[in-house]
Amino acid sequence: MDNGVQRQPEASGGSVPRDVVGDAVPSESTMAPPTGATAGCHPRRSGSGRTSDGDARAQRQSRAGMLEAAEDAFLVDRAVDGDVAAFEVLVRRYAPLMRAYARRVTGSASDADDVLQEAFTQAWRQLADLNDGSVVKSWLMKITGHRSIDLLRRRREYVPVDESYDLADVAPGPEYAAAASSQMAALRHALDRMPEGQRQCWLLKEMGAQSYDEIAAQLGISSATVRGRLARARTTLMKEMEEWR
Amino acid sequence: MAMNGTNDTPGAADADCGHSIEELQEYLETGESPASAHIDTCPECQSGLAALRRLRALTGDLISADVEEAEKEELPWLDGLMNNLRLETRAGRRIPLSTEDELDSLFITEGAVTALVRAVGDTMEGVLIGKCRIQGDVDAVGSEITLDIEIAAFFGYPLLPMAEELRREVRGVLALQTELLVGDINIRIVKIHEHEIQQGGSS
Structure with missing residues (x-):
């Protein structure tokens, strides 16, 4: 029974098989194997039976390498279907950016990692609601911002307000400080000293790329207040920076 | 260029010419502004725009440096997290x-x-x-x-x-x-x- 190959009804007299209706099919000339590989697709599993342990390990590594090359939307599709391995590739891909963001907002390295775990768990549960997998990066950043603000809010219920959280545990080492420009040091310093409300607005806007309305909803303030805080934050940062020019 | 008063920016340090940081920022982000004719020729607005551009570039540098720093550390919770997610079939x-x-x-x-x-x-x-x-x-x-x-x-x-x-x-x-x-x-x-x-x- 050879109904293994179904072909599309001939559309325009050509014989384009249904398989190749993707968006990036190379032309005939580029379809040749690059290094004299033989035809066929080299199934690792030969007809003879089970794979050896070594083969299985190589296979896993090879698959991990292939997943890492895959695009966000593709990994999202797989993850929505339940593939944890695909989701893990997304986690590794965006954890550094999300961690950097959460550290700035929460001011603490350990809180930031708590935020990341919460954010990824939420993302896994809600991934099917994401209509366009190619925007998963900004979607993850939005969740990270939300979770960071939530954590600050929760923490405030237990800790006196005037107890400050310094960034000592995330401060870069001396080798880094030496390489950084004095302007960047000034920016860090100015950010750290900024009133928290302004800093949150600025971070949600500049790192989280959120809109005024989104920031307003998240912080429970009006859009006009967000605008005002952002304007003051920018003015302060510009002044501090200009002093270092 | 006539300005209507609808986009006041509370608390912003306006330039002497009457245009706010927020207006300049919007111009910088979108390339459009009702006041573009003024901004293009006003020395004060031009220097404000230049400062905002520098801030934007520096912000990008800061984020890159933060990410580089964040990459240096492992994700010690990764395996545990993935095992938990695996249970949520x-x-x-x-x-x-x-x-x-x-x-x-x-x-x-x-x-x-x-x-x-x-x-x-x-x-x-x-x-x-x-x-x-x-x-x-x-x-x-x-x-x-x-x-x-x-x-x-x-x-x-x-x-x-x-x-x-x-x-x-x-x-x-x-x-x-x-x-x-x-x-x-x-x-x-x-x-x-x-x-x-x-x-x-x-x-």
Whole structure:
């Protein structure tokens, strides 16, 4: 029974098989194997039976390498279907950016990692609601911002307000400080000293790329207040920076 | 250039010419402003714009440096997190299996079937299985279903033999492991990866 190959009804007299209706099919000339590989697709599993342990390990590594090359939307599709391995590739891909963001907002390295775990768990549960997998990066950043603000809010219920959280545990080492420009040091310093409300607005806007309305909803303030805080934050940062020019 | 007063910016340090930081920022981000004619010629606005550009560049540098710093540390919670997520299965529909005793009810989940399909694809070189959908009435035992599979292919593997191989393998595994009556298997190649993949072992 050879109904293994179904072909599309001939559309325009050509014989384009249904398989190749993707968006990036190379032309005939580029379809040749690059290094004299033989035809066929080299199934690792030969007809003879089970794979050896070594083969299985190589296979896993090879698959991990292939997943890492895959695009966000593709990994999202797989993850929505339940593939944890695909989701893990997304986690590794965006954890550094999300961690950097959460550290700035929460001011603490350990809180930031708590935020990341919460954010990824939420993302896994809600991934099917994401209509366009190619925007998963900004979607993850939005969740990270939300979770960071939530954590600050929760923490405030237990800790006196005037107890400050310094960034000592995330401060870069001396080798880094030496390489950084004095302007960047000034920016860090100015950010750290900024009133928290302004800093949150600025971070949600500049790192989280959120809109005024989104920031307003998240912080429970009006859009006009967000605008005002952002304007003051920018003015302060510009002044501090200009002093270092 | 006439300015209407609708976009006041509370608390912003306005330039002497009356235009706010926020207006300049918006001009910088969108390239448009009702006051663009003024801004383009006003020295104060121009110097404000220049400062905002520097701030934007510096902000980018700061984020890059933060990310670089964040990358240096491992994700010690990664394995635990993934194990937890694995427990939150995505089962999908229940596909009944025939039983000898009418009182028994056996089924396999849709999620288990798509996992099988992925497992098949992952044993082949040059192909990655993406979205996989089972079309048809899976509740009725013996009714024919259609499989829609999206794949990403890697450069250098002939597409047609690959698709045929994949169909053959998927059909074989589903016949072995399920009672699904598999009709068409539609394979859609959604991406060709041009670079070669580092293989984990010798082949």
